[in-house]
Amino acid sequence: MGRRFLPLVRRRRHGAAISRPGAPSTSPSTSALHTAAGPRPRPPRRPQELLHLVWRRKLGLDGHPTPRRAWLFICWPARLGARINARIDTALEAERADQRPRDYLGASRIGEPCARRLVYEVAHTPPDPGKEIGGRAPRIFAAGHVFEDLAIRWLRRAGFDLRTQTRDGGQFGFETAGGRIRGHVDGVIVAGPDVGLTWPVQWEHKALKATSWSDTTRKGVQLSKPIYYGQMQIYMAYMGLGSALFTALNKDTCELYHEHVAFNPPTAQALSDKAVDVLRAADAGELLPRIATSPDFYLCRFCPFATRCWEDRA
Numbered sequence: 001m002g003r004r005f006l007p008l009v010r011r012r013r014h015g016a017a018i019s020r021p022g023a024p025s026t027s028p029s030t031s032a033l034h035t036a037a038g039p040r041p042r043p044p045r046r047p048q049e050l051l052h053l054v055w056r057r058k059l060g061l062d063g064h065p066t067p068r069r070a071w072l073f074i075c076w077p078a079r080l081g082a083r084i085n086a087r088i089d090t091a092l093e094a095e096r097a098d099q100r101p102r103d104y105l106g107a108s109r110i111g112e113p114c115a116r117r118l119v120y121e122v123a124h125t126p127p128d129p130g131k132e133i134g135g136r137a138p139r140i141f142a143a144g145h146v147f148e149d150l151a152i153r154w155l156r157r158a159g160f161d162l163r164t165q166t167r168d169g170g171q172f173g174f175e176t177a178g179g180r181i182r183g184h185v186d187g188v189i190v191a192g193p194d195v196g197l198t199w200p201v202q203w204e205h206k207a208l209k210a211t212s213w214s215d216t217t218r219k220g221v222q223l224s225k226p227i228y229y230g231q232m233q234i235y236m237a238y239m240g241l242g243s244a245l246f247t248a249l250n251k252d253t254c255e256l257y258h259e260h261v262a263f264n265p266p267t268a269q270a271l272s273d274k275a276v277d278v279l280r281a282a283d284a285g286e287l288l289p290r291i292a293t294s295p296d297f298y299l300c301r302f303c304p305f306a307t308r309c310w311e312d313r314a
């Protein structure tokens with residue numbers, strides 16, 4: 001694309017066209033011939049030429065040779081990427097807007113350490129300006145499903161009887177508190193090779209970026225990913241399962257980490273009580289205490305309700 005544009009610029013700068021390799025040379029006598037015969041009719045502009053002129057006008061470069069930096073600006077792949085990604089994000093955001101918002105507290109969120117944040121979420125409080133969910137989050141979520149399908153296939157090929165659907169094609173899950181607390185598990189392994197586990201176990205899968213995956217392998221899921229740990233405890237409690245298998249896939253390397261998680265009744269009970277408190281507060285239009293005493297706390301720095309939360313000093 002750049003090569004095609006270059007002669008246009010040089011023609012202006014030097015007052016003469018630059019001949020292309022293999023094209024007939026523009027000798028002085030030939031030029032004189034053209035002058036005598038009058039100007040050659042200009043061929044119709046190609047779409048790329050028109051685009052080029054539009055960009056020159058936008059950049060205020062009409063009548064000036066295009067500086068090298070401006071060419072980089074026009075042709076830089078990141079600009080193209082930004083335009084395409086903006087389209088994708090808009091489409092995904094429109095798709096999400098069509099979905100009915102959750103009218104329940106999902107088990108996947110109960111392990112969130114800040115109960116106040118959960119109240120904001122359950123009450124559908126708008127996030128702070130600029131902290132809205134963009135198109136990237138749905139892409140990450142969708143990619144997670146693809147990785148999960150792969151892990152399911154691999155486990156089944158290895159002989160694990162991993163069930164992901166009930167007999168009538170629904171998801172395994174539970175609901176309580178009149179349907180206001182709900183969850184759906186990734187699967188239940190009902191039988192498999194002798195790997196030291198007693199079947200059945202609840203199966204939970206997460207696809208993690210490399211740093212997050214390494215942290216999980218070092219510290220274990222309870223310390224590294226308390227939200228996922230809480231999610232499994234709630235599932236085990238309401239589905240009557242004694243243990244879970246947590247599988248984490250490294251999205252960069254496709255390495256797999258598996259951890260056996262035992263049911264911990266006091267933890268599950270505390271999480272269940274917290275969920276009820278959150279629903280009560282949301283119904284009453286109240287907020288629960290903050291998790292920190294300063295907005296500098298690491299969880300607050302990443303919270304989409306931080307401005308509202310700390311301005312609202314109730």
Ligand code: SF4
Binds near residue numbers: 116304307309
């Ligand atoms: S800003 Fe901090 S205290 Fe407030 S809701 Fe978010 S995480 Fe909780």
